[in-house]
Amino acid sequence: MMNMRTLLTTLVFAAAIGAKAQTVEVAAPQNVYARQTMSLNGEWNYFADVQEQGYYDYRMKPTAWGYFLNAKPQRPSDLIEYDFDASPTMHVPGDWNTQSEQLFLYEGTVWMKRDFDYTPADGRRALLYFGAVNYEAIVYVNGKLAGRHVGGFTPFCYDVTNLVHAGRNFVIVKIDNKRHQDNVPTRNFDWWNYGGITRDVLLVSVPETYVEDYSLQLDKVAQRKKRTVSFSLKLNRQEAGREVTLSIPELKIKRTYATDAAGTVSSQLPVANSQLKLWSPENPKLYKVEIAMDGETLTDEIGFRTIETRGRQLLLNGQPLFLRGVCAHEETAYSNRRCNSAADADTLLSWARDMGCNFIRLAHYPHNEHAVREAERQGFLLWSEIPVYWTISWQNAATYANAERQLTDMIRRDHNRAAVIIWSLANETPHSDARDKFLGRLAQTARGLDSTRLISMAMEVTGASNYVNRLQDNMNQYVDVVSFNQYVGWYRDVNDAPKMRWEIPYAKPVIVSEFGGGAKAGHHGDKGQRWTEEFQENLYRENLAMLDKIEGLAGTCPWVLKDFRSPRRPLPGIQDLFNRKGLVSDQGQRKRAFYVLRDWYEGKK
Ligand code: GCU
Numbered sequence: 001m002m003n004m005r006t007l008l009t010t011l012v013f014a015a016a017i018g019a020k021a022q023t024v025e026v027a028a029p030q031n032v033y034a035r036q037t038m039s040l041n042g043e044w045n046y047f048a049d050v051q052e053q054g055y056y057d058y059r060m061k062p063t064a065w066g067y068f069l070n071a072k073p074q075r076p077s078d079l080i081e082y083d084f085d086a087s088p089t090m091h092v093p094g095d096w097n098t099q100s101e102q103l104f105l106y107e108g109t110v111w112m113k114r115d116f117d118y119t120p121a122d123g124r125r126a127l128l129y130f131g132a133v134n135y136e137a138i139v140y141v142n143g144k145l146a147g148r149h150v151g152g153f154t155p156f157c158y159d160v161t162n163l164v165h166a167g168r169n170f171v172i173v174k175i176d177n178k179r180h181q182d183n184v185p186t187r188n189f190d191w192w193n194y195g196g197i198t199r200d201v202l203l204v205s206v207p208e209t210y211v212e213d214y215s216l217q218l219d220k221v222a223q224r225k226k227r228t229v230s231f232s233l234k235l236n237r238q239e240a241g242r243e244v245t246l247s248i249p250e251l252k253i254k255r256t257y258a259t260d261a262a263g264t265v266s267s268q269l270p271v272a273n274s275q276l277k278l279w280s281p282e283n284p285k286l287y288k289v290e291i292a293m294d295g296e297t298l299t300d301e302i303g304f305r306t307i308e309t310r311g312r313q314l315l316l317n318g319q320p321l322f323l324r325g326v327c328a329h330e331e332t333a334y335s336n337r338r339c340n341s342a343a344d345a346d347t348l349l350s351w352a353r354d355m356g357c358n359f360i361r362l363a364h365y366p367h368n369e370h371a372v373r374e375a376e377r378q379g380f381l382l383w384s385e386i387p388v389y390w391t392i393s394w395q396n397a398a399t400y401a402n403a404e405r406q407l408t409d410m411i412r413r414d415h416n417r418a419a420v421i422i423w424s425l426a427n428e429t430p431h432s433d434a435r436d437k438f439l440g441r442l443a444q445t446a447r448g449l450d451s452t453r454l455i456s457m458a459m460e461v462t463g464a465s466n467y468v469n470r471l472q473d474n475m476n477q478y479v480d481v482v483s484f485n486q487y488v489g490w491y492r493d494v495n496d497a498p499k500m501r502w503e504i505p506y507a508k509p510v511i512v513s514e515f516g517g518g519a520k521a522g523h524h525g526d527k528g529q530r531w532t533e534e535f536q537e538n539l540y541r542e543n544l545a546m547l548d549k550i551e552g553l554a555g556t557c558p559w560v561l562k563d564f565r566s567p568r569r570p571l572p573g574i575q576d577l578f579n580r581k582g583l584v585s586d587q588g589q590r591k592r593a594f595y596v597l598r599d600w601y602e603g604k605k
Contacts, residue, residue, distance in 0.1 A: 025147045026236065028155040028413065030213040032129055032204060033369075034298045040114055040171065040201040043089035046096070047082065049109040054082065055138070055174055067111050068140035068172045084113040084172075092201060093131065095194035098337035105567070107193055109176045116171065116203065118164045124205050126164050128171065129157045131199025131340070131368060135183065138174040150402060151184065152177070152198070153365035153387065154409035164203075173197060184402045185387040190579060191329055191364070192565035198338045199368050209263075211244065211293055212236040215415055217452045218278075218304040219268075222318060226270050229304065231255075233291065235263035247290040251275055278317045279303025279418040281358040284379035286418075303376065303418030307454060309480050312552030314454075314509045316381075316421075323381065323555020324601040325359035326352050326583070327514060329564045330367040336565055336586050345371035349378050351584050352561060355594060356601030361513060361557040364389050364427050366410040376419035383456070383513075383557070385424035386410055388442070394434035403438070404445055411449045423450065426457040428485060436474045443478035454480035458513040461486055467499040476506045481554070485514035488546065489539035490581075497542035502550045509554035515543050516559040519593065520574045521585035531574050537592035544600045558597065562586060 029035060049055070054067030065071075073080050090099040092112070097104050118126065128141065134152030138145070141163040149156040177195035179187045214233040221228070231246055242259040246267075252275075257265040277285040286301040305317050314321040330339045333347045345367075352360055360375060361383040375382055386406045393399040407425070414420050425442045429435050439457065446455050459473045461484055471484055482504060488497050504510055519536035527538035540558070547553055563582035569575035578586055583594040 024159050025149075026127060026157050026159045027212055028129060028157040028409070029127065029204065029206070029210070029236075030412070030416070031298055031300050032155070032202060034300060036205040036296075037129075037202040038116070038118075038205070040116055040203060041092050042114070044092045044112045044114045044197070045084040045087045045089050046110055046112045047084075047087045048103065048106060049111055049174075052109045052174075052176075054111055055109070066174075068138075068145070068174065069143045070113060070170055070172060082111075084111070090196075092197045093199045093338075093340040094196060095134075095198055095338045096196040097192065097194050098335065099196075103195070106195065107178050109174060109178075110195065111172060111174055112197060113170055113172045114201075116169055117167060118169050118203070120164070120166055121205065123208055125159055125161045125208060125210075127157050127204040127206060128160045129155065129200075129202040129204050130197065131155050131201070133173065133175055133197050133199075134193070134195055135177040135179075136175070137197075140172045140174075142169055143172075151406045151409075153367075154406050155199075155369075155413055156409070157204075171201075182393045182396050182399045184392055184399060184406060185364070185389045186392045188568075189364070189387070189389050190566050190568050192331070192567065194338045196338075199340050206236075207294060207296065209235055209237050209239055209242060209294075210296075211291055211298060213412065214291055214298075216289060216302050216304075217415075218276075218306055220306045220308055220452075222273070222306075225274075226272050227276055227304075229269040229271055231265070231267045231269055233257075233259075233265040235259055238263040242293065245290075245292045247292070248287050249290075250287055276304060279305040279376075280317060281379040281381060284377060284419075286377065300416065301373075301377075302416050305418045307421040307452075309454065309509050311507055312509050312554065314481070314554040321381075321554070322604050323359040323511060323557065324357050324604050325361055325381075325383075325511075325555055325557030326355060326357050326561045326597075327361040327363045327557045327559050328352070328561040329363055330365070330371065331562070331564050333562060333584075333586070333588055339371060340368050342370045342374040345374040346378075348561060349375060349380060351588075351590075352380065353378070355583065355598045356605070359383070359555060359557060360561075361385070361424075363560070366406075366413070369413060372414055372417055372419065376417050380419060382417070382420045383422040383424055384410055384414060384420050385427065385458075386442075388426035388429065388439070390428055391430055394432065394438045400438055400441070404442060407442055407445060408449060411446065415450050420453065422454045422456050422481060424456050424458065424483075428458060428460050431462065431473065439475055440478055443475075456481040456483045456511065456513075459484040461502075467496060468501045468503060470503040471505070476508070479508070481509045481511055482506050483511040483513035485559070486512060487515060487517070489515075489542055490517035494539050494542050497546045500546050500549075504550070504552065508552075510550060510552045511554060512547055512550070512556040514559040515547075515556070516540075516581045516583075518575075518580035519591050520580055521563075521587070521589035521591055523574070531580070533592040537596055540593040540596040544596065558583070 057063040146158040219228040365387040517539040525532040527534040563586040
């Protein structure tokens, strides 16, 4: 056996080494859906590989015999013990947990393959783009390694020009969603660990030199008659003298620029106040923007608004803002699987709108781009967060690099979205010097990447004695908005609520980023009986009255819009592997507390 294997191993390895030199990971292009793309969504063959024998040999060393070769028997006696084409299929984008009963609770490796036809074109490059894969993805094209990515909620992209060829090609992805202490998120988290290629896969055709990224932001300073829009652009290469044209037809802006030696453009565009309609929840105005280079035009929809703080006030377009929010996971209504389209988002957004919300905390990880753009079109302000959740490995350099990469990719993808007003760095993290150092570095990175938005994180109240809650967190110095989670009424007696006093010694706007309690929809009884709608309703009444007494409260987003799947919630007949803190059940039933919140928000309009 070994001999045959060794021979093949050498052959393949030689090829692999060749392949390695031929691919590079490239920045995911800004506004990828506006580019020339071929969708690789659809039915992909798959099979689980519990022992990862398609990747490691029996000595647990990476093998050149791997399943990534998509090998087929050449002679009757050949031994090939897998066959993608004879294996079942599942839909991409999508999680494997809700597409295969066998994989419902599965955490491990799954191999997926898709064939595609490709026609090379002169002067064009082929980029293989993934919207997201949870958690680790090792990507191969035609049996050759393209790259490896970790982190389940942000895009990544490889230049596979040297791996694809005319005619039939195949892409294979080894996906592993096993949880580890040093990952981001770490081993324990209160949501379903959906595995798979959960967002779109695209083959993007670009010229040798293309617009990699661009930014359009309204400056905060408003003069009497005019405002300034800052425009910046970056090519994928440092090339000077490339001509790019920016057009915003409705604002009668059309400017042509030449890139500098670094392949960038940076410009300040004056716009008359009288002309500019600012983006807001009441009027989510988006402008058509075109960026043209070498006969190719990128079209985008961009809103202009400013977000800032003044003391304890939040200001949107210079006006005081109260955030009427709700938290939401990226999970569909009714089918309860990973969302990955505007339609998936629309159902959830319609519930939030009916509750009177103007703000959504996208918990606890960046949600898909379709959802962010749909929320923007519908006028929802957004909080976007990376999954630095509970107790991660603060002193592990790879964990930090991973978190920073996720932060960078989140900001890079959505920095043109007017709807996104807050970048959140973390949720409920324990106090320590190592944690402070870790999060402090992330805060500086975020500021360096985007100085136009606010920074926050969901803190925990630590200093509580009797009925006095004191928020003390060293991270207050890094954030623009102090946000904290509290669960009076659920993890603490609801009757304490009227007596509660909150001490928040920071002259910054305050957001209560989580509060709430569980209820099984349709389960009724006395308000003192846990899991009844009346219990949750009463909890909301008491909490909202308590929140009204918090000085500097600039908004809130209760936990949570919809009951969502969680392996941490096994209670039979009540939870059944769902966190039941939703204001709406997983099947769309609005609980009594839904209306309590709606009425309270009515008063905040
Ligand atoms: C935490 C956490 C959530 C979790 C919630 C709960 O505060 O941030 O992710 O689901 O509490 O216990 O329901």
